[in-house]
Amino acid sequence: MPNLNEPKLISGNANLPLASSIARRMSIHRGMNIGLVEARIERFNDQEIFVEVYENVRGEDMFIIQPTSNPANDNLMELLIMTDALRRSSASRITAVIPYFGYARQDRRTKARTPISAKLVANMLVEAGIERILTLDLHAAQIQGFFDIPVDNLYASPIFALDIQAQFEGSLDDVMVVSPDVGGVARARELAKRINAPLSIVDKRREKPGEIAEMTVIGNVAGKKCIIVDDMCDTAGTLCKAAEVLMENGASEVHSYISHGVLSGPAVERITNSVMKSLVITDSIQPTAAVKATPNIRILPTAPMFAQAILNIWNGTSVSSLFETDTLEPIYEGQFKG
Structure with missing residues (x-):
């Protein structure tokens, strides 16, 4: 059943331009302003990360936009701490939009006494309170199986x-x-x-x-x-x-x-x-x-595709429809011209 509330977006520091573009695209689709939830993400002198969300998110369908790219550890910790802040603020559902999933190359043991770091990251994300993952072109498709929550893997x-x-x-x-x-x-x-x-x-x-x-x-x-x-x-x-x-x-x-x-x-x-x-x-x-x-x-740009995917998740409609070129062409509104 579709949610009555509008989807709410919040972004870490990893890729703010992409998050802003997604918000603009969703505003066009919905015919109303969908901005990024205001929050403060800062570091203490010892580089501990602190997050404060300025808006009420109780009962909201939240989407955190945060690729775990370089610096991978900082961006991953930002994502985890933002998730904890939203969960403790009574958000109804938290979806992590991770356009680039870091640690994906460590998806298996290549030799003795090595970790499977992608599985460890999956465990951390779920334990933090994330209920759904939306990502793009996972390095190895089987990483979806590392999660016990729904994972939507879009394709470029x-x-x-x-x-x-x-x-x-x-x-x-x-x-x-x-x-x-x-x-x-x-x-x-x-x-x-x-x-x-x-x-x-x-x-x-x-x-x-x-x-x-x-x-x-x-x-x-x-x-x-x-x-x-x-x-x-x-x-x-x-x-x-x-x-x-x-x-x-x-x-x-x-x-x-x-x-x-x-x-x-x-x-x-x-x-x-x-x-x-x-x-x-x-x-x-x-x-x-x-x-x-x-x-x-x-x-x-990936913002048109991610914006539509977020709306489809929020609406409870198919995300796999975005795997088809015919579906994406109108979303990109004639952008591809020779």
Whole structure:
């Protein structure tokens, strides 16, 4: 049964521009002003985090918008403490909107005596009082099973498909989707099916962590406009190397579509000097000034999709409808133009 109250949004410090954009989109959809709940989030001298919510939230359907990106620990603690503040203020339901779910790469034991940190984070979120999770392109889909609460995992591929169809209008026959490793084939295949393009794989073998020994292209990329698809780009070493290997194998140009632009360390410099014509990321992580200033990086907005997903959760209607390109196209209101 739909709630009578309007959904209420509150944001941590991790990505305030995205939270504000979501609030604006929801205001347009609802025909009334939906702002962010006023709160004070500050640090004491010893860096302890303190939260004070200024508005009455008793009986409200609350949505906390907070990616757990760099600094991951600070942003995670902010999310947990905000949840506790809302729970103790008698909010009726608390949904965590986590556009980028940190610690997702630690989803299994890779060797003896290592943690499964993604499961630990899931336990902490549930114990804090979160009753539902809304996220985007989890690094590993099985992380949804780490929670005993509903998890809605949205996908960036419908947005990417719309953008690719606009950017490569008239030359879609020359496009080939590329997975940068064997583990990402399912994600790349999903996008390839959406735009009716062939699929190729770059197989990499590491001598040791962080070092790529050898890369082999599986599939004929000669003369193709290659689009590398992945869920995240951290230091961009693998991505830039894959682009080089594709060009060496005869690709006419290389572009990359990445859901989460972590872009730490030397990433921006590597991308600037790369053979890639463009890197397209979403705003799930707040882009730095250096990222915004890089000419071959474009940023696609996720606010329209998140705003609709929040409204669907609040209304008790389907979130999975947002997995389809046809559903997202009108939400983005003709934004994708070549």
